[in-house]
Amino acid sequence: MNTAGQSPASQAQMDPRRSFQGLILTLQRFWAEQGCVILQPYDLEVGAGTFHPATTLRALGQLPWRAAYVQPSRRPKDGRYGENPNRLQHYYQFQVIVKPSPADFQDLYLGSLEAIGIDAENHDIRFVEDDWESPTLGAWGLGWEVWCDGMEVSQFTYFQQVAGLDCAPVSGELTYGLERLAMFVQGVDNVFDLNFNGGSGPDRITYGQVFKQAEEEYSRYNFEQADTKMLMRHFDDAEEECRTLLLKGGMVLPAYDQCIKASHLFNLLDARGVISVTERQAYILRIRELAKTCGAAWLDTAGGGAGAHSERRGSG
Amino acid sequence: MPELLVELLSEEIPARMQERAADDLLRLMVDGLEQAGLQARGARSFVTPRRLTLSIADLPAAAPDTREERKGPRIDAPQAAIDGFLRQAGVTLEQCIVEEDRKGAFYVARIERPGRATPEIAAALIPEVVRKFPWPKSMRWGSAQLRWIRPLHSVLLTFDGQVVDMMIDGIRSGATTRGHRFMAPQPIKVRRFEDYELKLRDAWVMLDGAERAETIRAEANTLAFAKGLKVVEDEGLIKGTAGLVEWPVVLMGSFDRQFLSLPEEVIITSIRSHQKCFALREADGALSNHYLLVSNMIARDGGKGIAAGNDRVIAARLADARFFWDQDRRTRLQDLLPKLDHVTFHAKLGTQGERVHRLEELAATIAPKIGADAAAARQAARLAKADLVTGMVGEFPELQGIMGYYYAIEEGLDLEVAAAVRDHYKPQGPTDAVPAAPITLAVAIADKLDTLISFWAIEEKPTGSKDPFALRRAALGIIRLVLGNELRLGLLALFELYRKRHLPSLPRGTSINFDAANLLEFFADRLKVHLRSEGARHDLIDAVFALGGQDDLVIMVKRVEALARFLDSDDGQNLLQGVRRASNILKIEEKRDGRRHDGVPDKNLLVQGEEKALASAIDRAEAQAKVAVGNEDFEAAMRAIAKLRAPVDAFFDKVTVNADDPSFRENRLRLLNRIRAATLAVADFARIERT
Helix, strand or coil: CCCCCCCHHHHHHHCCCCCHHHHHHHHHHHHHHCCCEEECCCCCCCCCHHHCHHHHCCCCCCCCEEEEEEEEEECHHHCCCCCCCCCCCEEEEEEEEEECCCCCHHHHHHHHHHHCCCCCCCCCEEEEECCEEECCCCEEEEEEEEEECCEEEEEEEEEEEECCEECCCCCEEEEEEHHHHHHHHHCCCCHHHCECCCCCHHHCCEHHHHHHHHHHHHHHHHHHHCCHHHHHHHHHHHHHHHHHHHHHCCCHHHHHHHHHHHHHHHHHHHHCCCCCHHHHHHHHHHHHHHHHHHHHHHCCCCCCCCCHHHHHHHHC | CCCEEEEEEECCCCHHHHHHHHHHHHHHHHHHHHHCCCCCEEEEEEECCCEEEEEEEECCCECCCEEEEEEEEECCCCHHHHHHHHHHHCCCHHHEEEEEECCEEEEEEEEEECCCEHHHHHHHHHHHHHHCCCCCCCECCCCCCCCECCCEEEEEEEECCEECCCEECCEECECEEECCCCCCCCEEECCCHHHHHHHHHHCCCCCCHHHHHHHHHHHHHHHHHHCCCEECCCHHHHHHHHCCCCCCEEEEEECCHHHHHCCHHHHHHHHHHHCCCEEEECCCCCEEEEEEEEECCCCCCCCHHHHHHHHHHHHHHHHHHHHHHHHHCCCCHHHHHHHHCCCEEECCCEEHHHHHHHHHHHHHHHHHHCCCCHHHHHHHHHHCCHHHHCHHHHHCHHHCCHHHHHHHHHCCCCHHHHHHHHHCCCCCCCCCCCCCCHHHHHHHHHHHHHHHHHHHHCCCCCECCECCCCHHHHHHHHHHHHHHCCCCCCHHHHHHHHHHHCHHHCCCCCCCCCCHHHHHHHHHHHHHHHHHHCCCCHHHHHHHHCCCCCCCHHHHHHHHHHHHHHHCCHHHHHHHHHHHHHHHHHHHHHHHHCCCCCCCCCHHHCCCHHHHHHHHHHHHHHHHHHHHHHCCCHHHHHHHHHCCHHHHHHHHHHCCCCCCCHHHHHHHHHHHHHHHHHHCCCCCHHHCCCC
């Protein structure tokens, strides 16, 4: 009865309105068509897609850049033992970065919403002021949170500074909250009820089946069991390693990995409630210092655009 | 009448900045045109989330011609100097005239400039205005160097219906705009304001923010009325939502009734602060489970999808709020106190925990002075800040105090203590209600006094327009609490107590320099501002304040009021005239002698009947006035002094002050000085300007 590729089942698997993975694949395809490099998630724990070197470091320097990727994001403090229908300590962001930001960036973004099945003529899409800032990355930008019928579905930012350095040209950054968007298009009130694979009946796999146990276990770990002495030690180690690598030279990316690790260790310590207000600020400053040093070092590498001028002149 | 139309179309402008931006555009353009010699008439500016628009109904076609004369070198100056001058002035020698002064003959260049055409002026002015536009925060985008609030997309610029060509960072002016982002995104060609406004309306853009706000208000009321509901009024929210849409469409949504068991402030705040929606009430005043949202779309499905989407978000918000409500109620306020030790109040002033200890002491000290129970005031002060570390206040900081109240009630604490926890932040501004419950007053005053004294001690005082810790509001708060309840508090004694007991316990390393007199002056200044806003005469206030050293606000105000009432009466006029006569001559003679005549008059040197009579009248008046001031009956005090009018008049009729004998003169001046001194028991009459 069903012919391969045309069957209702396989359509559902790819339909952004019926499957979580369909939503992801649709966004990837959309941005691939805009000339983006489709990357895979960075293989370290991060709090947001912005930490991926494809955003943080590539936003610096003058070389053009276009990338899109899914980034699992960990926010230990946001865990709710899998009991809250909206809050997760681990969730997916879809990240797009385009440098320089194109004049039609807003229209492109709206086009991507249409691609995942949000009909702008029946919904209320709004750009609501939201100045983005990442104290740990020494980064800030201006933009909006994008609302769809009152729900924040994306963060839209024009980077002004990253790692304490001015961005010129300016990168446009989009961060889609994938679970929220999926809940919106699937019309589901509980994140764990999301249809992950688009299957129906016994073939349906839910978000809860994939992640609920993880939410329970990690909440336990993040809030109760993480060994804070060890975490503090690891934080110090990461900080020191980052500095050492930068001093030795030629290893900006490995050094930046250590900065990412320090940031996640800080988030874990924060979730364990062992960081006082004053210490908190001190930790943030330590991470920012690492990010700044990495950013400055990146500019001296080929990826950061060092020598790009003379090369272009040479070839032109 | 030639008309100028400017529109700057950009990506979405933050709502809170819009109104100010429209004003700035108007001001900068009109000023700029004026500087170029163009008088702008009928200038209006508009703002929507995407555009800033300026229309000037009447502008001359060109600036007037100008003529300038510029002085040049002497006629016998070296040729090079003369050539240089001509080149600089842009004239030939024939266009110069020769004038002469004492040093000799010199050239004067007559430079005539035809006025520039208005389009040319506008084309030069707009890039300048864009570049120096005072956005609170601006940004770059793409590879451009330009800064604007968000990426600038196009500039529409016409004068008298014609496009004015202009270029700014690659953006070329034109006669095109765009309509509503979703409902009419196609380009629209316009010539002047009239068709601009109409065509925009056809393209679902209501240009005028006031009209958008009015539409929201009217549609909200209509929708509510149809369901027998009333909108919880919120002007700020109307304005805010009007700044988020180009075409407002009000829709009704609802949430599960079970959420109505939450405190209504929690529901209203969840709905408004995150979702920018309006809460509704039933006819009997109870909160409804319906609410209103303002969308930017006339949706094909009539808004069903939009309302359903908002319902889901609001349900999630309320579920979150209920989680906090349930969670928070598991811990008693008392048990939250240790957490305050980890919350920094101010780096130099220590933690909230330390601050709470000070508040307890202060509230307990103030309580007996104002008829409040000291133990209850202490308890209320101890718990006043506990809700700052609850989940709900963490999520909704604006619910501070209110949540403390509910949690206090939930754990069965005394109602008055709970009310004090809730209301101790009051009054928040000049129009906020002043609480009256004694325990609340004790904590409210303690809270503000601690803020004022501690920031004064670390020399973080308000300067000019900067008052980051809202110290003016704190002082006004105390003033209104004290006056509104006629509380008798000696401020200086409280300052002194604080200095001794609390300043030493501020964190180590904090350098302290508390100037109590200076803080009292600050109170006096704030009281002046307050009284003036209530309509009191500023000279009467000055007359009372000039007495100095007063720290009882109620008495100060009583004096001002008594003075105002009394000066309106015949006795008041008598008093003023008598005192003035004495003061005027004293002033003249003091100036001549270069000293005051403060001494006690010598009874034996009083020779004429009139001066003896005056002396004994002063004795009587002084004694009566003193008793009256002791009774805080300032009118009686003034009445007593007013009785001096007749003896003073008689004295001036018959007695020569500037007698030949210097000892008589000195003695009479001393007598007059006693009159002035006697009045100082009430006010400094020299400060009173009119009668």
